[in-house]
Amino acid sequence: MSEPTPPDGAVANFPTKPCFVIAPIGPAGGEIRRRSNQIMKYLIRPVLGRHGYVAVRGDEMDQGGLITSHILTRIANDPLVIADLTDANPNVYYELAVRHVLRKxxxxxxxSAQRLPFDIAGLRTIHVDHRDLDSVEDAKAALSRAIESIHKGEPIETPMSFAIELQDLRTSANPEEQGLAQILEAVKRIQRDVQVSRTRGASVEDFMSLRLFVERLAQEGRLTDDDIATLVTRTTAGPFDDWANSLPIKSGAFEDPWANTPPPSPPSVSSNFDEEPPF
Structure with missing residues (x-):
């Protein structure tokens, strides 16, 4: 099958930027294929067309030879990849992992009715119910915002990239970078504990510990602009970003405004903490 023509709403000139779509496909005529086709037609292609992309799925590629090789080439080289993680298809996760390693x-x-596995639960993901028109419209808006963020050059963060960067900080000769590695590891440990506790009926008090820990670091003057830039990435959720950006941080010549001020009492749960953790 040849690659599709531009959808309605595409840019005036024929889009030239390819986007490979990783998705569960299923047999022709089946429910999996039907849903995947609808997601392509009503969600992905209209939005990508407006941003100058042509979306292609693996079963639409018209090339001879080993199809797996062609797919991996597209995953490695296309300027954008969209992965539909519905139904936890192993091929989808394998191909997405390749893109994660490449940090593209x-x-x-x-x-929207399904949950992400633990390893990638912290990555921003668009949830959509293809049978609900309002949900599809919300997902289209979210997809457009995600593409705009990519065009702005926001850093690509994945579990693999975090592990590599953390190792670089651990082995750095710079004491401040070594200290940052310790802070990030501590935050990650708390985050993992909170994520696990959510499945065990965790209380709001469980979530307070992470905020209070980081806020105390800020009060002690141990967080800098660079630290916040490391914590707030495209993989973190909006509520976490807003909270982290509100923290007092070191910037240039720093004079600790809390030097002679006792640490504040923990805020009340009802007034300052949501039911969900800030990530």
Whole structure:
């Protein structure tokens, strides 16, 4: 099958930027194929067309030879990859992992009734119910925002990239970078504990510990602009970003404004903490 023509709403000139779509396909005529086709037609292609992309799925590629090789080439080279994680298809996760390692732009989406596995639960993902028109419209807006963020050059963060950067900080000769590695590891440990506790009926008090820990670091003057830039990435959620950006941080010549001020009492749960953790 040849690659599709531009959808309605495409840019005036024929889009030239390819986008490879990783998705569960299923047999022709089946429910999996039907849903995947609808996601392509009503969500992905209209939005990508407006941003100058042509979206192609693996079964639409018209090339001879080993199809797996062609797919991996597209995953490695296309300027954008979209991965539909619905139904936890192993091929989808394998191909997405390749893109994660390469640290090239990608966008994840999933059926709104399904949950992400633990390893990538912290990555921003678009949730959509293809049977709900309002949900599809919301997902289209979210997809457009994600593409705009990529065009602005926001850093690509994945579990693999975080591990590599953390190792670089651990082995750095710079004491400040070594200290930052310790802070990030501590935050990650708390975050993992909170994520696990959410499945065990965790209380709001469980989530307070992470905020209070980082806020105390800020009060002690141990957070800088660079630290916040490391914590706030495209993989973190909006509420976490807003909270982290509100922290007092070191910037240039720093004079600790809390030097002679006792640390504040923990805020009340009802007034300052949501039911969900800030990530």
């Amino acid at each position: 732009p990608f966008i994840q989406l999933i059926d």
